Amino acid sequence: MLELGKVFNRKFTRRDFLKYSSSLAILLGLSEMYVPQIASALEQIVSKKQPVIWLNGAACTGCTVSFANTNYPSVAELVLDRLSVKYMETLMAASGEVAEKALDDAIAQFKGKYVMVLEGAIPTKDRGIYLTVAGEPFVDKVRKVAEGAAVNIAMGTCASFGGIPAAGPNPTGCKGLKDVIGGTVVNIPGCPAHPDWLVGTIVNVLLFGKTPELDQFGRPKLFYGKLIHENCPRRGGYEQGRFIKSFGEELPDIEGCMGAKGCRGPVTSADCPHRLWNSGVNFCIAASAPCAGCTEPAFPQEFLYEPIPEVAKTIKAGETDKKKSAVGTFGASLGGAIAGAAAAAGGLYFAKEKARYEAADKSEGV
Ligand code: SF4
Ligand code: SF4
Structure with a gap:
């Protein structure tokens, strides 16, 4: 024993x-x-x-x-x-x-x-x-x-x-x-x-x-029970459309969102932001690495160091908007647009993966 x-x-x-x-x-x-x-x-x-x-x-x-x-x-x-x-x-x-x-x-x-x-x-x-x-x-x-x-x-x-x-x-x-x-x-x-x-x-x-x-x-x-994104310490950056463009980049007065670097927090469920790793020391996003979505069925195939498609589209739209709008209104409108796009992306992703997972019950396995 x-x-x-x-x-x-x-x-x-x-x-x-x-x-x-x-x-x-x-x-x-x-x-x-x-x-x-x-x-x-x-x-x-x-x-x-x-x-x-x-x-x-x-x-x-x-x-x-x-x-x-x-x-x-x-x-x-x-x-x-x-x-x-x-x-x-x-x-x-x-x-x-x-x-x-x-x-x-x-x-x-x-x-x-x-x-x-x-x-x-x-x-x-x-x-x-x-x-x-x-x-x-x-x-x-x-x-x-x-x-x-x-x-x-x-x-x-x-x-x-x-x-x-x-x-x-x-x-x-x-x-x-x-x-x-x-x-x-x-x-x-x-x-x-x-x-x-x-x-x-x-x-x-x-x-x-x-x-x-x-x-x-x-x-x-x-x-x-919750998405990483819901409790993310960089969520303020996300809501204001403040994305980091390169690893290690520091934005003045805010922790920049890692969505532009492929973060899968909006479609990944786990309690890492408050459970923390290595005996409560830290977790990926707080250590300046995007969430790779490691608790999801799509891992690792769908993790790329690029924004998830709908977020990429919205970031691009936001950048165009930014040229036209005052900075104050950009944050609010982009935050809302991204939240909507990410929710839609999450919905599609979960529907696809759920169908695949449930099919396993009926499969013969080998
Ligand atoms: S996209 Fe990633 S870094 Fe940005 S707020 Fe969501 S979980 Fe945090
Ligand atoms: S990659 Fe895995 S360990 Fe890191 S934040 Fe995402 S779910 Fe947690």
């Missing part, structure tokens, strides 16, 4: 435990009132550790790194100490037949109770021969593990929607988990996924006995 708390070589005190219950309340969007309830639920979780089986498909292992890369006691680290990860290729000490036996034993012993976490896409072309583990096509292994799981979670954009391994021309026929197994899959996309998104989802399942409410792409609304 792999206990990740031991991998991290840490012991937790009672004080850590209480701080942990508070952090979880915040993570799950609950008030402090729930802390005692969370603490008592955790006591039960500790006494019967939740089994987890973590499979690694076609990916860079960045989601494992994101999840494990903590430099002070974090919610992820503490929760991992409460989980019992039965199989995880990248961190387990066992290998070969011993590892495969551990997997088979875990499936048999915890059938219907374990959580499966898949990291990475699933190569499906030519019966899945482009990725085999212990002589078995990975796609078959995924199906076998998913069949006995209480909850199936796709960690990261590759596991959720295919991501980088499925980008054109996709010679190995890589697919996301739902495209292969159908049914209910909790998608935790991101390149990589934020550790809180996975931890919060598992804790939600443990505390309330069910998966959190999901959006149209199978993502927990708790973390993916």
Whole structure:
């Protein structure tokens, strides 16, 4: 049995435990009132550790790194100490037949109770021969593990929607988990996924006995309920039509919007602006990089360092207007025009992606 708390070589005190219950309340969007309830639920979780089986498909292992890369006691680290990860290729000490036996034993012993976490896409072309583990096509292994799981979670954009391994021309026929197994899959996309998104989802399942409410792409609304654009610190620049034209450019008196540099914030759902990354340090847009839309099914294919088409059109129209109008009126009219165009762009994008995602339910997978 792999206990990740031991991998991290840490012991937790009672004080850590209480701080942990508070952090979880915040993570799950609950008030402090729930802390005692969370603490008592955790006591039960500790006494019967939740089994987890973590499979690694076609990916860079960045989601494992994101999840494990903590430099002070974090919610992820503490929760991992409460989980019992039965199989995880990248961190387990066992290998070969011993590892495969551990997997088979875990499936048999915890059938219907374990959580499966898949990291990475699933190569499906030519019966899945482009990725085999212990002589078995990975796609078959995924199906076998998913069949006995209480909850199936796709960690990261590759596991959720295919991501980088499925980008054109996709010679190995890589697919996301739902495209292969159908049914209910909790998608935790991101390149990589934020550790809180996975931890919060598992804790939600443990505390309330069910998966959190999901959006149209199978993502927990708790973390993916709002567009990046809605909470962006550069939103003022956007509303006033103040766009940066080159990276590192600083505009006087305002943080310039990155829409002209291809920012996909208007069509990307995630809570990065207030969750922040690297233990709460920063996130892409605040660090002067446009949002690449890494939590969306269209990533990475549709991310270009160019404005999304409708915003580009509106920026151009605004520049023409600017020549004709006083600066004060330009900002207001351009802001409104862009908001309308971006909303229309978002509507089209979501309709197209939703149709594709729902079709996966009816597909045979491989
Ligand atoms: S387009 Fe991007 S940088 Fe500009 S306000 Fe929206 S999310 Fe922020
Ligand atoms: S800001 Fe955009 S690209 Fe950056 S992590 Fe969040 S969703 Fe991904």
